[in-house]
Amino acid sequence: MNIGILGSGDVGRTLGAGFAAGGHDVRLGTRSPDRDDLQTWASDTGATVTTFNDAAAFGHILVLAVGWDGVENAIRLAGRDHFAGKTILDATNPLDFSDGTLRLAVHGEDSSGERVQAWLPDAHIVKCFNTVGADQMVNPELEGGPPTMFIAGNDDGAKKTAAEVLDAFGWEAVDLGGIEMSRHLDALAIIWITHAMRAKSRNHAFKLLTD
Numbered sequence: 001m002n003i004g005i006l007g008s009g010d011v012g013r014t015l016g017a018g019f020a021a022g023g024h025d026v027r028l029g030t031r032s033p034d035r036d037d038l039q040t041w042a043s044d045t046g047a048t049v050t051t052f053n054d055a056a057a058f059g060h061i062l063v064l065a066v067g068w069d070g071v072e073n074a075i076r077l078a079g080r081d082h083f084a085g086k087t088i089l090d091a092t093n094p095l096d097f098s099d100g101t102l103r104l105a106v107h108g109e110d111s112s113g114e115r116v117q118a119w120l121p122d123a124h125i126v127k128c129f130n131t132v133g134a135d136q137m138v139n140p141e142l143e144g145g146p147p148t149m150f151i152a153g154n155d156d157g158a159k160k161t162a163a164e165v166l167d168a169f170g171w172e173a174v175d176l177g178g179i180e181m182s183r184h185l186d187a188l189a190i191i192w193i194t195h196a197m198r199a200k201s202r203n204h205a206f207k208l209l210t211d
């Protein structure tokens with residue numbers, strides 16, 4: 001499978017490395033493909049570092065892993081047409097630290113997933129990977145695992161693809177329904193981050209217990 005990763009931060013590099021280790025062809029998009037650290041990452045993982053546009057054109061599945069303030073611009077640089085009909089794994093969190101407290105930049109009857117779906121109406125957005133730290137996204141090693149990744153999106157086929165990716169990465173996917181459930185996944189990310197700050201640890205994830 002061709003995978004296009006949009007974003008060169010911890011999330012993009014972690015998921016890109018995970019897909020590459022699983023035998024997929026990975027292109028990671030950034031505004032600075034020549035950066036030394038990214039080229040080193042590419043030679044370590046076997047992935048390619050390229051532009052947002054090339055990564056988006058290449059991927060059958062795309063991962064959106066851009067800081068919230070840059071998402072609209074990254075989509076513009078990637079080229080909207082390159083998203084049409086594809087499964088987009090949206091890991092973004094609309095975080096706002098502007099007044100020194102952690103809050104959501106998008107809230108109420110709105111969310112990051114709904115915004116991205118509105119910007120890309122022909123794409124199949126699946127909100128996922130946003131409720132855990134990058135370090136645990138691929139093959140999480142936690143007591144009582146595998147942990148649960150809650151997902152949300154409007155297209156059942158895209159959510160099935162996301163669930164297969166999550167299974168390969170050591171997660172149980174739980175489908176919460178349509179993309180509007182991203183409102184609650186954005187909020188759940190705040191809970192993950194708040195616990196990380198209070199516990200001074202990033203080694204935690206959510207688990208849905210059932211009988």
Ligand SMILES: NC(=O)c1ccc[n+]([C@@H]2O[C@H](COP(=O)([O-])OP(=O)(O)OC[C@H]3O[C@@H](n4cnc5c(N)ncnc54)[C@H](OP(=O)(O)O)[C@@H]3O)[C@@H](O)[C@H]2O)c1
Nearest residue numbers: 007008009010011030031065066067070073092093133134
């Ligand atoms: N870090 C985590 O543990 C974690 C966990 C769950 C979810 N998330 C969410 O996942 C997303 C990525 O997080 P991250 O920590 O990997 O990286 P990040 O530092 O939040 O974002 C880095 C990426 O955003 C791009 N970017 C920033 N401003 C841009 C702009 N104006 N135009 C185009 N691109 C822009 C950068 O592009 P360049 O490559 O060109 O610099 C880079 O690829 C965020 O929304 C974050 O909230 C993070």
